[in-house]
Amino acid sequence: METAMDDAQYFVVPxxxxxxxxxxxxxxxxxxxxxxxPAAGRTVVxxxxxxxxxxxxxxxLAAEGGEMVDVDDFVAxxxxxxxxxxxNEAHLHQERLAGRDEDKRILFRADPGIARAVFSAPVLVGYLAVVGYAGYLALFDPALRIDRHAFFIERDLALTLVLLLVLSSLAVALHELGHMLxxxxxxxxxxxxxGNRLWNIVAEADLSGIWALPKRQRYLPLMAGMMxxxxxxxxxxxxIAALRREGETGFAIFLLQALVLQVVVTIVWQFNLFLKTDVYYVLSNYLSYPNLDADARVYLRDCLYRVSGGRLGxxxxxxxxxxxxxxxxxxxxWIVGRIAALSLLLLVFLPTLARYAAKSYEAYRDPAASTYTMYDLGIFVLLSAIIFVGGVYMWLRGRWAARRA
Known part of the structure; x- marks a missing residue:
């Protein structure tokens, strides 16, 4: 690391x-x-x-006699x-920013006035009224409560999966829009x-800019998605309540119940702190520990190094x-969460996918099975496998890139 010269003048980026x-x-x-x-570092800046x-x-700093800091190392x-x-190298900052233009992610900007209107007090009252009314109806009508069996599908597997993917994608888009607004x-x-969290493909909004805000102002952007x-x-x-009043009891009701369960699962998933989810960022902000996950990885690698006598970690x-x-x-x-996630993958998800694959093969070999059933099962298994393999590929690619870095 190059040391700082005592008489050098420096350009400081905003x-x-x-x-x-x-x-x-x-x-x-x-x-x-x-x-x-630390405070001494702030003083140097x-x-x-x-x-x-x-x-x-x-x-x-020497004259003040306060907390000492190695100025040369800190400036370096x-x-x-x-x-x-x-x-004389200030131009390098703009060149570095120009390189960010190659970022393939979608840049989101919105008028702050419009965004403030969306999160204004009157809108919040309307939000609470809608959520409260829905909760009130579900309290007195069991058919409107969360159906924990809504993912159990016996027919129209491929159609249900495609439609649920479309509706879930819209829900995810709204979730991320909440963060960004x-x-x-x-x-x-x-x-x-x-992006991905382990082998799960996810949409993710990069809110790095909120760390420039005062601590209390970061909570709303971090929690807006779950809201x-x-x-x-x-x-x-x-x-669902409106459809039931019209006498609907079929596929549309089932699909919407599955969507509700999917969004509930998404909210619960946010509490997987080891995956750097919304709740993780809320917690790290509350603890004033923005690098909690990164420090945990360093800490665990160091523990592994010491326990293994330097052979690992x-x-x-x-x-x-x-x-x-x-x-x-x-x-x-972090450790327990990853063990649980891996156990769920090996003991639940993969065996379930294998069972559907076996049913698809049986339908292909069974002369009595209808063509629709054969294609329904086959497309369902193919789509599920593509999503899973895509997530695993992104996960392994990310790990490989991290190791190379």
Whole structure:
């Protein structure tokens, strides 16, 4: 790492600085880069912004006699991140930002006034009224409650899967739109892309820019997705109630009940903290620990290194964990969660898919089976396998890229 020259002048990119517990969160919304630093680090950054040289900063810190920091190493780290440049290299910042134009994710910007109107008090009252009314109807009508058997399909498997995928995709789009609109309320732009959590394909909104906001203002963007999920459940419940009043009891009711169950599963899934879900980010924000997952990975690799006598894992040299106690608890949840996810994959999902594949083969070999049944089962198994294999591919590709990095 290159050291700073005492008389060097530095260009500092536009940075936000927000209190984060006893530390400070310094970052650039343009670059989607945020780092937690101690108070002395914040002082160095503000002095660099004021045009001071590393030599002048050392002298000022020594005169104050406060918390000491290795100014040379800290400035070198800022250079490595891309937060500061020698004044004759300031153009490199714009070149780096230009490279971000190749990002294939969808850039989302919205008028902050419109976004504030969407999350205004009158709209919130209407939201609570809709959710409350749907809950009231479900309380007195068992047919409107969540049907935990709604995923059990006996016929029209392929059609049901396709329609449920379409409706679920719309629900997911609304979920992510909730996140992005809530961020836009504070003038923060975001990006929407397709990613994965383990072998599950997910849509994900990149809200990195909200870390430039004060801590209390981050909660709404982080929780807006689940708020939208509750609204979707309420609206679909009201739709089911309306259809039942018209005498409908068939496929449409079943499909909407499956959609409600799917959205409920999505909300429950958000509590899988080890997958960096919405609830994980809410928790890390509450704990003022934005790098909780990254520190947990470093901590676990270091534990593995020490337990295996250096044969496995990686040694963490002088780690600066914010809270070892929090890290230990989260690391246990991280391990247990991954074991549970892998067990669910091996003991439930794959055997179920194998059973449907066997039924499809039996229908193909059975002369008495109808052509519709044969194709219905075959297309269902094929679509399910494609989705699963696609998720596994994205997961393995991500792991391989991380290892190479």
């Amino acid at each position: 940075l936000s600085i927000q209190p984060e517990g006893e530390d400070f969160l310094i970052g650039s919304a343009e670059m989607d880069e945020f780092y937690q630093v 503000t002095l660099l912004q004021a045009g001071k040289t590393p030599g002048e900063i050392k002298a000022m 780290m800022l250079r490595e991140i891309g937060f500061v440049y020698p004044v 809530a961020a836009a309320r504070h003038g923060v732009s975001s990006r929407l892309g397709i 939208v999920d509750l609204l979707v459940i309420a609206l679909v419940t009201l739709a 990686t040694s963490a040299e002088a780690p600066a964990y914010r809270s070892v106690r929090v890290l230990r608890v989260f690391s246990v949840l």
